[in-house]
Amino acid sequence: MSYTLKDIAKQANVSITAVSLVLNDKPCRISDEKKELIKQIAKENNYTPNINARSLVTKETKTFGLIIPDIENIFFSRLTKSIESYCRQAGYTLIIVNSNDEYEQDLYLIDLLLSRGIDGLFITFSTSAYKHEEELCAKLSELTIPYVLIDRFFNDFDCNKVYFDNTLGAYLATKYLIEQGHKRISCVVHSINSHSLAFRFDGYKKAMQEYGLEIKDDYIIKGNYHIESGYDAGDIIMRNNTTAVFVANDMMTLGLLKRLKEEGVRVPEDLSIVSYDNTLNDFIITLQLTSIEQNIANLGKKASDVMINLVQNKQSDFANICLEPKLVINNSVRNIVY
Amino acid sequence: MSYTLKDIAKQANVSITAVSLVLNDKPCRISDEKKELIKQIAKENNYTPNINARSLVTKETKTFGLIIPDIENIFFSRLTKSIESYCRQAGYTLIIVNSNDEYEQDLYLIDLLLSRGIDGLFITFSTSAYKHEEELCAKLSELTIPYVLIDRFFNDFDCNKVYFDNTLGAYLATKYLIEQGHKRISCVVHSINSHSLAFRFDGYKKAMQEYGLEIKDDYIIKGNYHIESGYDAGDIIMRNNTTAVFVANDMMTLGLLKRLKEEGVRVPEDLSIVSYDNTLNDFIITLQLTSIEQNIANLGKKASDVMINLVQNKQSDFANICLEPKLVINNSVRNIVY
Numbered sequence: 250m251s252y253t254l255k256d257i258a259k260q261a262n263v264s265i266t267a268v269s270l271v272l273n274d275k276p277c278r279i280s281d282e283k284k285e286l287i288k289q290i291a292k293e294n295n296y297t298p299n300i301n302a303r304s305l306v307t308k309e310t311k312t313f314g315l316i317i318p319d320i321e322n323i324f325f326s327r328l329t330k331s332i333e334s335y336c337r338q339a340g341y342t343l344i345i346v347n348s349n350d351e352y353e354q355d356l357y358l359i360d361l362l363l364s365r366g367i368d369g370l371f372i373t374f375s376t377s378a379y380k381h382e383e384e385l386c387a388k389l390s391e392l393t394i395p396y397v398l399i400d401r402f403f404n405d406f407d408c409n410k411v412y413f414d415n416t417l418g419a420y421l422a423t424k425y426l427i428e429q430g431h432k433r434i435s436c437v438v439h440s441i442n443s444h445s446l447a448f449r450f451d452g453y454k455k456a457m458q459e460y461g462l463e464i465k466d467d468y469i470i471k472g473n474y475h476i477e478s479g480y481d482a483g484d485i486i487m488r489n490n491t492t493a494v495f496v497a498n499d500m501m502t503l504g505l506l507k508r509l510k511e512e513g514v515r516v517p518e519d520l521s522i523v524s525y526d527n528t529l530n531d532f533i534i535t536l537q538l539t540s541i542e543q544n545i546a547n548l549g550k551k552a553s554d555v556m557i558n559l560v561q562n563k564q565s566d567f568a569n570i571c572l573e574p575k576l577v578i579n580n581s582v583r584n585i586v587y
Numbered sequence: 588m589s590y591t592l593k594d595i596a597k598q599a600n601v602s603i604t605a606v607s608l609v610l611n612d613k614p615c616r617i618s619d620e621k622k623e624l625i626k627q628i629a630k631e632n633n634y635t636p637n638i639n640a641r642s643l644v645t646k647e648t649k650t651f652g653l654i655i656p657d658i659e660n661i662f663f664s665r666l667t668k669s670i671e672s673y674c675r676q677a678g679y680t681l682i683i684v685n686s687n688d689e690y691e692q693d694l695y696l697i698d699l700l701l702s703r704g705i706d707g708l709f710i711t712f713s714t715s716a717y718k719h720e721e722e723l724c725a726k727l728s729e730l731t732i733p734y735v736l737i738d739r740f741f742n743d744f745d746c747n748k749v750y751f752d753n754t755l756g757a758y759l760a761t762k763y764l765i766e767q768g769h770k771r772i773s774c775v776v777h778s779i780n781s782h783s784l785a786f787r788f789d790g791y792k793k794a795m796q797e798y799g800l801e802i803k804d805d806y807i808i809k810g811n812y813h814i815e816s817g818y819d820a821g822d823i824i825m826r827n828n829t830t831a832v833f834v835a836n837d838m839m840t841l842g843l844l845k846r847l848k849e850e851g852v853r854v855p856e857d858l859s860i861v862s863y864d865n866t867l868n869d870f871i872i873t874l875q876l877t878s879i880e881q882n883i884a885n886l887g888k889k890a891s892d893v894m895i896n897l898v899q900n901k902q903s904d905f906a907n908i909c910l911e912p913k914l915v916i917n918n919s920v921r922n923i924v925y
Contacts, residue, residue: 312703320658320664320667320668321661321664321665323664326661329659330657330658330659330685333658333685334687342684343684345682346682347681347683349672349675361680365682476869503869503870506872507872510872529870531814531841532870533870533872534844534871535872535873
């Protein structure tokens with residue numbers, strides 16, 4: 250049995266990508282000492298490169314890869330559709346893989362896509378990747394093809410990225426409630442206090458502080474972006490004496506509306522709501538929600554533009570594109586300015 | 588420049604897959620005459636097989652491919668999630684591609700996935716493929732890896748397939764309306780009169796005929812499964828003097844509900860509705876729809892089971908699995924039995 254890249258990687262305690270880069274003399278962030286070790290192991294074991302793998306790496310495939318956390322989530326399925334459509338127009342086929350929001354899968358799928366031959370990689374990494382920032386950044390740094398991070402990124406890691414301004418979105422939502430006369434305002438936000446997931450709480454806080462409004466402890470309700478957590482939030486909101494709530498995603502708003510209906514709480518007469526995503530108004534017949542809208546098609550377009558420029562060598566600096574969400578005003582907020 | 592499989596295919600006027608099969612002496616449905624021609628062209632042009640492609644075809648990759656028409660459609664994104672999940676459990680990675688519901692893409696993407704190395708192929712082909720039955724069946728017949736058709740298939744083409752009984756679903760929906768006392772019943776169905784898309788109209792017709800009820804011309808309303816066509820159907824239903832309607836998918840029901848609300852028509856007091864898909868009850872707050880439910884997760888599981896049996900050589904005959912939908916009773920139908 251022949252000795253493979255994987256065997257070398259294991260023995261040298263580095264990634265397969267690292268071994269590939271070193272043996273092909275490509276630029277990478279690996280110490281000279283480690284490089285020497287890798288070459289030595291390869292030599293000692295009579296390693297011969299797999300012609301397959303090498304050929305697939307060097308030739309143009311007119312294909313991009315996309316790693317997303319959850320294809321069933323409407324945000325990601327719309328994003329996928331948009332990227333697929335723009336890349337298709339530019340003559341590229343998109344291969345999609347689903348990480349199941351698992352960090353280990355992010356790493357595995359990067360290698361899988363590389364081994365199948367892609368010209369570029371789009372990735373929205375899993376939420377758990379935030380706990381493995383160093384490892385993932387090292388992996389990405391070693392890539393010899395262009396890659397673009399979408400929607401999620403690490404603050405201190407320079408690379409190509411396209412995302413929405415989540416702080417701004419939450420700020421606009423909360424500010425609108427304040428301008429309509431509300432002073433006691435709850436928020437339902439994600440319970441993970443890190444990176445982009447925390448930005449929406451930051452925006453709420455910024456608006457409240459700007460207007461000198463108090464944020465009591467029980468105004469802050471933690472959820473997980475699923476319907477059930479919005480439903481549960483309803484019980485707290487009905488007891489915390491607030492007149493309005495900013496909900497950080499549409500799924501939680503759906504759950505909240507169910508709970509409120511059960512208790513006969515009317516929107517907006519008894520409680521005002523601003524939601525986030527603006528994906529529900531096709532579905533809810535009785536009410537039109539005021540919400541923060543993110544132009545997902547545009548996110549996909551911008552990411553595709555960046556990638557196509559990269560593979561055509563039309564871009565030298567890292568692209569850092571922050572898209573602005575906007576407030577869409579409907580009838581879920583009551584004006585209580587006297 | 589070397590002569591490729593593609594060049595031979597072009598000159599012999601056959602598919603690349605056909606050339607590959609013939610030159611590798613694999614079984615295929617190609618005439619001996621054509622086989623001879625292909626070998627002759629290869630010889631004359633000193634064709635040497637690409638080691639890459641051959642290696643990728645013969646070795647196990649632990650990867651399956653999936654071709655779907657529209658990743659943004661909730662039916663397909665749920666199906667994808669289910670297949671991905673079951674294959675993952677069995678140790679296979681799923682590579683997903685989106686055909687944009689275009690027949691030409693079905694053909695192109697089959698070749699693309701083959702060239703990247705997959706052990707098996709899942710496919711839900713585009714609606715336009717029904718107009719190219721012969722060509723697509725020929726293409727599928729030539730495949731040397733297992734494939735499973737999901738949800739859509741050709742009646743006369745023997746292969747592995749997993750799908751729902753659409754005639755039964757529509758029959759159950761219509762029968763329920765009749766049993767609640769309705770005699771004048773509209774249907775909103777897909778306008779394409781072919782194959783699986785027509786089965787839901789067949790089921791409606793079967794129930795109406797079984798109970799000796801008349802189907803007037805204006806009871807049959809054609810739509811395209813999108814919201815707008817359901818909205819437009821509302822105008823016809825308000826004029827055709829029916830007391831109930833069977834709507835063949837949830838998106839059209841959403842549109843219909845919007846139109847009815849605008850005109851003050853109440854459900855179920857003024858009009859009874861049975862829908863299809865049962866995906867809306869998380870979204871609609873004021874009403875719970877009686878609907879036909881298809882267990883999408885189970886569709887994905889069955890398709891995955893078939894594929895895994897195929898690649899493990901545990902199955903010799905073609906699998907032909909027809910899944911039964913079921914009626915979920917809620918409060919969108921009024922009982923008018925006296």
